[in-house]
Amino acid sequence: MEEKTALSSTDVASTITATADTATLQLIPATVTEIKGVRVFDVGQGDCIGLRDQNDEVCCYVDYGGNEYHPDQSNPSRTASRLPVQAGSHYVPVILTHWDKDHYWSANKKNPAAQKCEWLVPRQLVSPQATRFAAKLANAKCWPESIGDQAVSFAVGTDDEVEIRKCATFPANAQKEDRNHSGLAINLKRQPSGGTATHMLLPGDCAFDRIPNLPAKLSLRAIVAYHHGASTDWCAATEQTLANAYSPYVMAYSYGTHSPGKKNHYGHPNRSNYQSCHPNWDIGAIITEDIRAKGLNSSDLDW
Numbered sequence: 001m002e003e004k005t006a007l008s009s010t011d012v013a014s015t016i017t018a019t020a021d022t023a024t025l026q027l028i029p030a031t032v033t034e035i036k037g038v039r040v041f042d043v044g045q046g047d048c049i050g051l052r053d054q055n056d057e058v059c060c061y062v063d064y065g066g067n068e069y070h071p072d073q074s075n076p077s078r079t080a081s082r083l084p085v086q087a088g089s090h091y092v093p094v095i096l097t098h099w100d101k102d103h104y105w106s107a108n109k110k111n112p113a114a115q116k117c118e119w120l121v122p123r124q125l126v127s128p129q130a131t132r133f134a135a136k137l138a139n140a141k142c143w144p145e146s147i148g149d150q151a152v153s154f155a156v157g158t159d160d161e162v163e164i165r166k167c168a169t170f171p172a173n174a175q176k177e178d179r180n181h182s183g184l185a186i187n188l189k190r191q192p193s194g195g196t197a198t199h200m201l202l203p204g205d206c207a208f209d210r211i212p213n214l215p216a217k218l219s220l221r222a223i224v225a226y227h228h229g230a231s232t233d234w235c236a237a238t239e240q241t242l243a244n245a246y247s248p249y250v251m252a253y254s255y256g257t258h259s260p261g262k263k264n265h266y267g268h269p270n271r272s273n274y275q276s277c278h279p280n281w282d283i284g285a286i287i288t289e290d291i292r293a294k295g296l297n298s299s300d301l302d303w
């Protein structure tokens with residue numbers, strides 16, 4: 001979801017002055033030997049996706065969002081136990097795809113402990129509200145703009161990698177920015193020795209075709225529908241990107257409603273796009289409003 005960006009938007013780097021050094025960045029501890037899959041949390045309208053370690057615990061979050069239709073609206077303290085940020089004394093890191101509220105807001109009032117995590121964030125023009133939130137992050141680092149649109153890969157164990165790409169460069173002289181398409185996109189890659197690579201794509205709100213330098217033939221095992229399944233920016237190139245992908249396992253839609261089957265006021269998701277492209281993906285899709293209807297907090301996607 002894109003927030004309306006007024007002229008008073010600020011470069012987040014004016015608040016978060018540290019830049020990540022990708023050569024030394026240790027996002028995920030060496031004790032994590034694999035990314036077993038991902039955990040899609042119900043946070044209402046927004047995204048919060050956990051990367052699961054060998055013990056099935058979240059070792060890193062991609063986004064920590066949720067705003068409207070939040071399941072913990074009447075009991076905010078539940079968020080701390082539903083979306084745990086500590087493993088022992090260690091705080092798990094959070095990779096923020098982009099600076100829209102539905103991707104970080106659970107860390108504001110609902111579980112402020114998440115502000116102690118290491119946050120890896122994109123340099124973007126952000127709202128005054130996001131600037132105030134960013135100022136609370138004790139340990140946040142901007143993704144280095146110098147990397148451009150190249151993927152940087154962080155090895156996890158022997159077979160897995162977390163690939164991070166910044167989808168567009170920071171427009172230093174602009175007064176506004178389409179944050180959906182200039183944030184960080186995450187691609188998980190699994191390649192056993194001598195085997196072929198498979199992927200899980202966590203795009204945030206960036207249309208799949210606008211994620212730079214993805215493999216031409218993505219062998220997808222899991223995919224989270226970008227932008228909560230919206231039709232925004234869906235075009236022929238998006239369909240082509242998905243058509244080139246093969247061996248899909250499962251997809252997920254992350255969005256909120258007041259109750260199952262009720263309308264999401266943004267019109268999310270528009271499942272017809274995926275239905276026409278890969279009907280089987282949609283039929284087996286994990287849907288956050290269904291997760292809630294079953295009395296669950298999250299659902300796992302596996303390799």
Ligand SMILES: [Zn+2]
Binds near residue numbers: 001046103205
């Ligand atoms: Zn969003």
